[in-house]
Amino acid sequence: MQVTDDRINAIDIRNAVKRYGDFTALKTISLSIRDNEFFTLLGPSGCGKTTLLRMIAGFEDVTEGEIFLFGDEIEKLPPNRRPINTVFQNYALFPMMTILDNVAFGLEMKGESKAAARKRAGEMLELVQLSQFSSRKPSQLSGGQQQRVALARALAPSPKVLLLDEPLSALDLKLRQAMRFELKELQRETGITFIFVTHDQEEALTMSDRIAVMSAGELQQLGDARDIYERPSNMFVADFIGETNLLEVEVDAVEAGRAQVHLGGGHQLSVDAVEGVGKGAKVHMSVRPERLYLSEGAEGPESLAGTVRANMFVGTDIQTLLDLDGGVQISVRSSNSERGNKRVFEPGQIAHINMEQGAARLLAD
Amino acid sequence: MGRRFDIKHVPGFLPVTILCLVVLYAPLLVVTIYSLNDSNSITNWEGVSLRWYADVFTGPEAEKFKLAAWNSFTIAIIAATVSTSIATLAATAMVRGGRFRLRTVSFGLISMPLMVPEIVTAVATLIFFNSIGFTRGYSSILLAHIAFCIPFAYMPIAARMQGIEDSYEQAALDLYATKRQAFTRILLPMMVPGIISGYLLAFIISLDDFIITNFVKGAGIETLPTAIFGSVKQGIKPNIMAISTMLLALSILMVTISYFVSKSDKKT
Ligand SMILES: Nc1ncnc2c1ncn2[C@@H]1O[C@H](COP(=O)(O)OP(=O)(O)OP(=O)(O)O)[C@@H](O)[C@H]1O
Ligand SMILES: [Mg+2]
Numbered sequence: 001m002q003v004t005d006d007r008i009n010a011i012d013i014r015n016a017v018k019r020y021g022d023f024t025a026l027k028t029i030s031l032s033i034r035d036n037e038f039f040t041l042l043g044p045s046g047c048g049k050t051t052l053l054r055m056i057a058g059f060e061d062v063t064e065g066e067i068f069l070f071g072d073e074i075e076k077l078p079p080n081r082r083p084i085n086t087v088f089q090n091y092a093l094f095p096m097m098t099i100l101d102n103v104a105f106g107l108e109m110k111g112e113s114k115a116a117a118r119k120r121a122g123e124m125l126e127l128v129q130l131s132q133f134s135s136r137k138p139s140q141l142s143g144g145q146q147q148r149v150a151l152a153r154a155l156a157p158s159p160k161v162l163l164l165d166e167p168l169s170a171l172d173l174k175l176r177q178a179m180r181f182e183l184k185e186l187q188r189e190t191g192i193t194f195i196f197v198t199h200d201q202e203e204a205l206t207m208s209d210r211i212a213v214m215s216a217g218e219l220q221q222l223g224d225a226r227d228i229y230e231r232p233s234n235m236f237v238a239d240f241i242g243e244t245n246l247l248e249v250e251v252d253a254v255e256a257g258r259a260q261v262h263l264g265g266g267h268q269l270s271v272d273a274v275e276g277v278g279k280g281a282k283v284h285m286s287v288r289p290e291r292l293y294l295s296e297g298a299e300g301p302e303s304l305a306g307t308v309r310a311n312m313f314v315g316t317d318i319q320t321l322l323d324l325d326g327g328v329q330i331s332v333r334s335s336n337s338e339r340g341n342k343r344v345f346e347p348g349q350i351a352h353i354n355m356e357q358g359a360a361r362l363l364a365d
Numbered sequence: 366m367g368r369r370f371d372i373k374h375v376p377g378f379l380p381v382t383i384l385c386l387v388v389l390y391a392p393l394l395v396v397t398i399y400s401l402n403d404s405n406s407i408t409n410w411e412g413v414s415l416r417w418y419a420d421v422f423t424g425p426e427a428e429k430f431k432l433a434a435w436n437s438f439t440i441a442i443i444a445a446t447v448s449t450s451i452a453t454l455a456a457t458a459m460v461r462g463g464r465f466r467l468r469t470v471s472f473g474l475i476s477m478p479l480m481v482p483e484i485v486t487a488v489a490t491l492i493f494f495n496s497i498g499f500t501r502g503y504s505s506i507l508l509a510h511i512a513f514c515i516p517f518a519y520m521p522i523a524a525r526m527q528g529i530e531d532s533y534e535q536a537a538l539d540l541y542a543t544k545r546q547a548f549t550r551i552l553l554p555m556m557v558p559g560i561i562s563g564y565l566l567a568f569i570i571s572l573d574d575f576i577i578t579n580f581v582k583g584a585g586i587e588t589l590p591t592a593i594f595g596s597v598k599q600g601i602k603p604n605i606m607a608i609s610t611m612l613l614a615l616s617i618l619m620v621t622i623s624y625f626v627s628k629s630d631k632k633t
Contacts, residue, residue, distance in 0.1 A: 059535055079538045086539045092532040096554045105550075106540030157541065 008071050010035045010161055010193040011056060016065035016075075018051050018217075025051045027217045028065070033161075033195060034210075035070075038187050040196045042204040043214035044240065049197045052214075053163050056195065057086050070160060080109075085154035086163040089170070091146050093138035099125065099149050100134040106157040124152040127186070144175045151186065161193045168203065180207050201241050205229060213237050230288075234365050238286035245287045245330050249362070251279055259362060261285065265326030267304050269360065276364040284363045289333040291359035294320065294351045303352040306330060308345045318344065322353060393613060400606035407601055417607040424604060426596060433592035436503065437572055440588065444510035445518070445568040451511075452518035452563055453556065457548070460526040461534070478516045486513060487580040494581060501583025509581045510571045517570050518563035525559025526552075561626045565619045572612075 011033040018026040026048045033039045041049045054060040056067060058079035067075040074082050085106065093102050100121050107117035125131045128148040130141075138146055147167060154162055164183075168176045184207050187194045198204055204211050205225040213220040213228060213236075221233045232238035239246060249261040249269070259273040269285075277283050295303070306322035309329075317333045324330060330353060345351045372378060399407060403414030421430055459471060478486060490509050499505055533555065537547035575590040582591060589612070596605055 057539060059538075079535070080541045080543060084539075086536070088532045088536055090530065090532055092530070092536040094533065094536070094551055094555075096557075105537070105542075109537075109541040109546060153540070 008035065009033060009068070010037065010070060011195070012066075012068035012071075013052075013056075014066045014068070016052075016055065016067060017063045018048070018055060018060065019063045025217050026055075029217075029219055031212060031219060031222070033193060035193055036191050038184065038194045038196065038207060038209045040198060040204045040208035040211045041214060042198055042201060042211050043220075045199055047214045048217045049199070049214060050165055053086075053165055053195065053197050056161070057084055057163055058082050083157075083159050084161045084163060085157060085159040086165070087147075087150045087154045087167045089165045089167065091138075091150040093146055093149055093153070095138055098135050098137060099130065099141070102138065102149060103153045103156050106153065110157055121152075121156055124156045125149075127155075127189075128152045143170055144179065147171065147179065148182075151183075155186070155190060155192065159192060161195060163195050163197075165197045166199070167196075168198075169200075176203075183207065205241075213240065215240070231361060232286060232363065235284055235286075235363050238284075238361070238363055243289055243331070243333075245289060245292075246363075247285045247287065247328060247330075249283060249285045251277060251281045251283065251362075254279055261362070263304075263324070263326065264328055265324055267302075267324075269302055269355075271360040271362055272358065274362045274364060277362050283365075285360050286363055287330075287355065287360045289319065289331045290317070290335075291356045292330070292332040293334060293354050293356070294332055294345060295354055296352065298352050299354045303354050304330075305350055305352055308347050308349050308351055310347055311344060320345065320351075322351065324353075396606050397610050397613065400603065400610040402603055402606075404603070407603055407606070417603040418611075420604045421607050421611075426604065429587065429592055430589070430608065433587040433589045436506075436586060437589040440503070440507050440510055441568045441571040443507060444514050444571040445564050447511045448514035448567050449518040449522075449560060449564045452515050452522050452567075453560055455515075455519055456523040456526050456556075456559075457552070460523060461552075475519050476516055478513060479520075483576045487577040490577060491580045501581060502586055505581045505583065506578055506586070506588065509577050510574065513574070513577060514567035514571055518567040521562035521566060522556060522559040525556055525562075529555050558626050562623050565623050569616060569619055572615075 009032045011031075013029055013031040016026060016029045017024065029052065041052060043049055051060060055062050055075070058074075058077060058081075062075040065075075066073055069082065069084065093099075094105065097105070100118060103121035103124050104114075104117040107120055108114060112120070122131065122134065125134050128151055130145060130148055130152070133141060133145065133149075138149065141149065147170075150167070167183075168179050171179060180203060183194070183196075196204075196207065205228075208225060210222065210224050211228050212222050215236050221228055221237045223231070228237060229241055232241065232244075235246065238244050247263055249263055251259050251261050252268075253260040254273050254277075257273050258270050259277065260268065260270055262268050271285065298305070304324060306324045309321045309323050312319040312321070313336070314333075316336055318336050320332045320334070322330050322332065332353060399410075400417055401413050401415070402410055403416060404411035421427065455475060459468065459475075462468070490512070494501060494505050494509075499508075529552065533551055534547050537551040538544070542550060573590060574588075575594065578588050579591055579594075582588070587595065589608070593605060593608060596602065
């Protein structure tokens with residue numbers, strides 16, 4: 001089928017299911033990835049990220065459902081007939097070929113002349129700053145350089161979509177951070193849609209235009225980094241992304257977009273209401289530790305008093321653990337700087353916990 | 366915990382090691398040295414000479430050995446080529462064919478001949494040729510050699526293939542290669558070291574085979590091993606040592622090639 005829409009999606013996954021025998025690896029996934037987007041699939045190990053990526057690439061059959069590439073149905077095409085290329089986790093550079101031949105391979109297979117393929121391969125190597133290595137073999141390059149060759153090789157045939165399965169996981173921390181930036185730049189320069197798989201949330205948050213959080217074969221939340229970090233839609237996302245305080249609350253009233261709730265110890269709070277959470281509901285509330293701050297006295301009616309249990313030094317921050325009435329524990333992070341860190345409370349002292357505006361978020365499940 | 370266990374400090378380690386090396390290499394050394402003996406006797410040393418090497422090519426038995434060598438080498442080359450090709454296809458199918466039901470059984474069937482006593486294979490092959498009325502001669506030797514060389518060629522190729530991850534083939538497919546191109550352009554070149562090892566192994570095994578050859582060869586045709594055995598039955602002469610030494614040199618050459626092939630492969 002052909003959709004005529006100028007904002008046509010790069011990839012449309014409609015009700016895709018993947019089963020291996022009795023085991024369902026993906027449960028009815030529907031997902032649209034926009035053109036020219038840096039899209040990330042994020043989730044814990046075994047949640048089905050690689051499976052979904054391999055279905056898009058064509059290495060894995062789709063048990064049920066359809067996949068569209070710019071409006072064309074592709075799920076039955078073999079991988080070599082899909083204008084989609086992959087950067088493999090182990091790079092899979094062809095060891096007996098030179099770097100230049102590796103990069104030229106896709107173009108040659110697409111039917112370009114050897115000369116044209118090599119010319120374009122040379123340009124791609126320039127783009128990833130590896131021109132001087134073009135006659136080397138892959139084993140003569142460092143991991144980071146191999147990574148860039150794999151990128152150049154996958155980009156050389158100008159695919160409509162580039163798939164990257166944890167491409168940075170084999171690199172050391174410093175290089176990984178540098179490559180994040182480089183990947184993002186490359187995506188912007190080429191204008192190609194990137195679908196990036198990772199289980200590293202920091203990677204996902206820093207690089208992506210949009211993120212799909214997955215767990216156990218299901219899509220949990222779709223949104224940009226801020227949405228996912230600040231407005232998690234459920235317990236899984238709140239807990240998986242970043243660090244958070246998950247507090248059990250009971251809803252007393254919902255009115256004009258605000259919900260009145262109380263904690264186990266009876267403390268009253270007012271937070272933004274969310275859909276599906278009504279009066280009487282017992283749900284969880286997520287509050288990021290860095291959006292809380294401590295003060296000596298109560299700064300308002302919603303300040304909570306707690307006893308400091310311990311302080312932890314985490315480099316950029318100081319993390320304080322406090323015990324509240326009713327056995328509730330809360331963690332508060334304050335920046336380790338002259339300005340941010342107004343006062344450090346010692347264990348045993350009473351401190352008041354204050355919430356920034358909009359810091360607390362009710363979770364539907 | 367005491368010191369880390371070190372085999373080198375076990376009492377008797379050194380003498381046992383030396384004994385093993387002597388047992389392994391002394392006979393080869395003796396044959397090599399005495400092949401250079403300038404004497405008609407095989408036990409009395411009378412100085413260095415190459416006369417027995419010359420004798421192999423020009424002496425009374427030269428014609429017999431030349432013919433036997435021709436048979437041996439042509440059979441070894443053809444048998445190694447054919448069995449390596451079959452083994453390559455078999456390994457590709459087995460390793461890349463996914464998990465089909467009879468995979469383990471197939472693997473066992475290919476590798477079992479390695480464990481069957483050679484005399485049993487020899488008798489069985491002979492009975493088989495007789496029962497189908499196959500005339501014994503050059504072609505019966507060749508067929509038998511192709512057959513028993515397949516598992517030898519298969520082992521190094523399959524081992525090599527197992528080390529090649531699926532992702533190379535997938536990367537080729539991903540980059541618009543057809544299945545055939547992925548095989549010829551990517552998989553096959555990556556398998557080459559295994560194929561060379563398999564080929565050399567099959568070649569040496571074929572060149573060296575005595576038992577099966579002796580059973581299936583029929584009268585009037587000899588390969589080097591059967592010809593050597595025939596001569597030795599009439600008493601060991603120094604020219605036998607010269608031939609043996611040349612065969613030994615050939616084996617060493619092949620092992621060396623095999624070593625450098627696998628070493629150069631590690632570098633790529
Ligand atoms: N060929 C297969 N047969 C059976 N089950 C499979 C197969 N491949 C994957 N699975 C299962 O499907 C689930 C999803 O696997 P997948 O490789 O997609 O996970 P992932 O999210 O990529 O994890 P990771 O972060 O560890 O790479 C896992 O539970 C895995 O065991
Ligand atoms: Mg994975």
